Amino acid sequence: MALSMRSTVYILNKVLVVGVLLSYVASVDKSNFKTCDQSGFCKRQRAYKPDQSPYVALLDSVQIEPTKMKVQLLNTQNQVRLLLEVIGLERNMARVKINELNPIKPRYEIPVGDVLIGDPKQDKIEISHKDGGSISLAFQSNKIVLQSKPFRIDFVASEHPVVSLNANGLLKFEHLRLKTVTQEEKKEGDEKQEGENQEGQGAEERPEGQEQAAEEEKEPEAKEPEEPDMWEESFKGHSDSKPNGPTSVGIDISFPGFEQVYGIPEHADSLALRSTKDMDPYRLYNLDVFEYELDSPAALYGAVPVMLAHNEKQTVGVFWQNPSEAWIDISHNLADKSVLSKVVDFVKGGDQIPQVDTHWFFESGIVDIFIMLGPGPADVFKQYAALTGTTPLPPMFALAYHQSRWNYNDEEDVSNVDANFDKHDIPYDVIWLDIEHTDGKRYFTWDKSKFPNPEEMVRNISAKGRKMVTIVDPHIKKDDHYKIYKECRDLGHFIKNKDGNDYDGWCWPGSSSWPDFTKPAIRQYWASKFAVEEYEGSTLDLHTWNDMNEPSVFNGPEITMHKDAKHDGGWEHRDVHNIYGMFVHQATVEGMVARTGGLLRPFVLSRAFFAGSQRWGAVWTGDNTGEWGHLKVSMPMILSLSITGITFSGADVGGFFKNPDSELLTRWYQAAAYQPFFRAHAHLDTRRREPWLLPEENMKVIRQAIRERYALLPYWYTLFYKAEKDGGPVMRPLWVEFPSEKGLFKEEETFMIGDALMVRPVTAAGTQGVNVFFPGGTEQYWYDTDTTERVFGGAAHYVKTPLDKIPTFQRGGSIIPKKERIRRASNLGRHDPYTLVVALDRKGSARGDLYIDDYHTFHYRKGDFIYREFIFKDKVLENKNGNPGSTFTTPSWLEKVIIMGLSTSPSAVTISSPKSASTSLGFTYDSVKMILTIRKPAVNIAEDWTISIQ
Incomplete structure (x- = not known):
């Protein structure tokens, strides 16, 4: 029996999508993407x-x-x-x-x-x-x-x-x-026109002279040699x-x-950019490139034209x-000084200076x-932020650990995964659902056979202080019975092809069209779809993930949209391609904010991005692979994003593709625990790899890495608060903190979190130790965060790295706030007490700070927050108010102070405040490690007080 046209199209769509799905299991086919010569x-x-x-x-x-x-x-x-x-x-x-x-x-x-x-x-x-x-x-x-x-x-x-x-x-x-018409093209056009005139019925004859005028109109305004492909x-x-x-x-x-x-992300390449003399140039063109090649200038998912x-x-x-x-x-x-002498007089040196062209x-x-003329790294970050904005302070849960895969199968699967985190005492904050949760890849819907009670499912998750994320992609399934498609079609919201009809391409749902997010009115329409009453089954604890927004078009050139597609205003897609994904991200974020009347901070993850995307939230490095090389390259990739404004970024833990062994997965968790966005994610065809499915030894190490992330959340949160203010990266290259040390300019395996914590992840199989260079010169102290051993800067040291060790070091002269009572979700510990870890410098001094707000609303922008400055000098730790006009309060108190590098044992430790007289505190001192531990000062963290050491 003959198939109907609708059935034929359906089958063709399925064949294509299945083919793409199978190709997602294989390595990248470079022939799908242009070289410069093409x-x-x-x-x-x-x-x-x-x-x-x-x-x-x-x-x-x-x-x-x-x-x-x-x-x-x-x-x-x-x-x-x-x-x-x-x-x-x-x-x-x-x-x-x-x-x-x-x-x-x-x-x-x-x-x-x-x-x-x-x-x-x-x-x-x-x-x-x-x-x-x-x-x-x-x-x-x-x-x-x-x-x-x-x-x-x-x-x-x-x-x-x-x-x-x-x-x-x-x-x-x-x-x-105007195009130059060759004699051959002119002849062909004349013959075609003559034939049409002869075949046409009722064709009017041109008045005398009009034919000549028409020919004159075809003359180009400029006659220049034409080159191929113009x-x-x-x-x-x-x-x-x-x-x-x-x-x-x-x-x-x-x-x-x-x-x-x-800079110029995104590429799976080194932090310091390489010469392209013997290879293609670095390319910026947002593309869906799965299992991408390493050490390559090829384009990936985002483009930030900043260097x-x-x-x-x-x-x-x-x-x-x-x-x-x-x-x-x-x-x-090398640049010739004689040429540059026209702009500046050189006083000394040779005839040439280094130059990057x-x-x-x-x-x-x-x-x-x-x-942007600096002169220092922090100045450039502020300058770029003044142009394109900064990353808004994320809600606290967004900085915690996220658990995802393609896909959690149904409500029972979600419940079991959630319960197993509690069973194995592993904290997490967010569980994610990929495309299979929808009704046939129709976004803003649910597969009712697998997720019949989505609101109840989300409430069960949020009852434990957790959140859920669902995916919402920009390709809209062509289905007259699908509300979003019908509305967009009827309202004229879709991008057009070169002939003026709705653009049609294939993606996960099969035949699809794409809203024109370059138009503000269409972004407003999209934003309205996130209202709880519009997005059936959603709650205020459901957040969003924008994938495939390069845009990815399976049957398009280079797996993306045709460049001659038309956008609002008559602009071609070639004109706006790299900004399209950012507009999707923006519209989604604005919808998430609007659904709460502007009260709650949203969380939206995007795969595609452009300059300015930092204003809308987090990005990740896309469809990486469970191999050691992809773990290693995640550091320079995230650092490159960080120094070009995209401060909230990460890489899928374990790799999206393939099945990492237990060692690799363990080391990946350790590294990712010190990256801004911390999410495990995996492909549909990979083995399940939740932490408790690994051997017990590995599970315990992973649990400890995640718990250490949670302990440091006060420090991370403070860094993101400062990043919103000045645009500085949270994860940063060593040269940002030590700009005059030339030996650090190519370093990409060791990096800083803020100005106080240095991290050197293990990125190779079987590694029992790594050489770590400690910057800052011999005057700089560093303290191993595990052993508290003190190391002098200015030299490299061998650090042993058994499986349970990730080399992290606190900088002498810093104070880091922590919360050592680890809850099953970050929200449950919002009022827990703090520990201050004081690492003394060579002069016996240290400084640090702490930012506190309600962790989820925009009230902080009205001044409703606590900002404390900690100063240790002359054996006195002082807590000063950095936001004196605020009335915001917290019940959180100080339960412990750890001081590293104190050379002599105290005879007494006392605490005083404007509200109370001096009282003695209990303490212990380790003379070998030179560590003083002060227990239960029992003062509010947000009040002025002074701890004195006699």
Whole structure:
């Protein structure tokens, strides 16, 4: 019997989805993704020859405003003019924009408020020198030098050139144009038109002269040599129509005086970026790449076009605001001082200085580069945060441990997993449900046969202080009986294909369409779907996970959306591709906030991201593999995200694919316990790997790692509070804390959590010990958090690493708050007492802080929080109020103080406060380890008090 069309489509969909599911078990097929040679604009830009720049700055066109200089650039080869704007910004930043002076249509620019949190505040610039070939601008304590021929811009900070644009003459701006029609194409078009006229009925004859006029209209505005792939190209059977022709923009950005650059995530590669001389450029193009290849510049799930350069004296950064596909070449060279002498007088040294040259090219848009001049790492972090925002303080549960897999099968499975955590005394805060919980991959629904009582299930979880997360992806199953699909279709909310119809592609549900999240009204619609009354079965304890939002399209080019698909305003998908996933994330977060009337902080995880995604929550490193190499690369991947604003990130514990052995899984838990986002997750076809399913020895070690995470939650929470204020990374490279130590500039296995805790995870099988370098010089003390052994900085030491050991060290001079009463969920311990761990420096001093609020609402933004500063000096520990205007209170008290590095035994320990007289405290002193333990001071942690040691 013949199949109906609907049945045929259904079967084809299933075949495709099953095929993709099977491919998810295999390693990545690199042939699915373009190389630079297979990308028309990349190939054209990369082939551009250095030092032959056709662009000159027309200095007679200069216009100076109080905060801005405008000047025209002329391409001497085709006579096209561009407009250059150099804008001074507050906080030691500048902005460089280059666009066509008279484009035939607008080029895409991201609206203010989407990535930039507002119009950046401008600052005064003025001309300090001008001659026939250059202009110098005074800008705060810096200098900007514009050279006319060949055109280049140099930024000078502290009398040193630090950033140069177009120093290698690689500016290539493909201006918008009309297509040149060849004689052969013209003949074919004429023949086709003649045939249509003959076949058509009632065709009107053209008035005399109109035919000639029509021919004249076809003449292009500019006649230039055409290169391959400018107006259409194909890849693996997919055609990209390119109706606007070539639109790419590229320029070189050099960092004189620097040897290392960092950033431009996401790549499974080193922290210090490598030279691309013998490989493809680093690519920024959000793609669904499962079981991705290591040590590769290939694109992954997110794109942050931010690069930092660091040396012993200076840190600078650049941010190119452009959401289209990008490639970035990097080379490590030497710069000739004689060239740079035009912008600064060198006093000493040789004829050359180190320089990192980078070459950036984007498929469309404009040149819009922010120059962040530091001078230190913390300054660059604040500068970038001033542009794109910071990570809002997450609710406490989000910083705890999350348990997930694809998929927990049904309500009974969820209940059993939950109960087993309690049975084995392992804390956790969140359990996750993947796509199988839905009714046929229709998001915002439940499979009623497996999850008949979702509200009750969530209430049972939340009764223990825990939360649940369900997945909500942006592909919408094409089903007239599915409410979300019908509403989006009827309201015209879907992205269109090049012909103007709703875009159709395949993803997990089969045939699907995608809402156009670039449009604010559609984001508002999506947000409304998270209301409890809209999302049937949800409660305020149900949170969300956005996956596949690159967007992933199984039958699309490179497993994503066709570039000539159409968005609101007529923009092509190529113009906005890398920002699409962030808009999905934003809309979801705004919905989660709106459902509580703005009261509760949301938690939403996203796989795709862009610059500014930090404002919406957490991301993770995608579909990694249960192999040692993927554990090792998770550190530089997360560090790269952290220094480019994405502070709340992590990697799936154990790897999404394959079946890690017990040792690997144990070591992965230990490492992830010291990463910002801490979640175990696994593929549908992997063996179950909840901690209690491992051998008892491994289970106990994993339990201890998770419990240590919970003990440190007060420290993590305080760090995230500070990160919201200043944009600094929570997990950070060693060079951020020790910027003058050149030997640390490539270090990626050892890292800092905040400024007080150094971690060196074990990332290789059978490791019985690791060499750890302790920074800070011989004046710096470090304390092993397990043994309390004191180590001097300035040298490497061998640290034994039996299975139950992860090398972690507290920095001398720091105070870390902990909670040592571990509950089954973080919320249950919100009023528990604190322990302060004081690690003395060489002078016998230490400092630290503690932030407390209600852990889940936005009331902290009204000042309802406690911020305490702890200072130990001259054998006195003082607790000072860092937020004196607050009326927020806590019943939490201080139950213990541990002081490491105290050289002599006290004769007495006393405590006093403005409310009470001095009283004696009990203590013990270990003379071998030089550890003083003060027990039960029994004072409120939020009150002023002083502990004195006699």
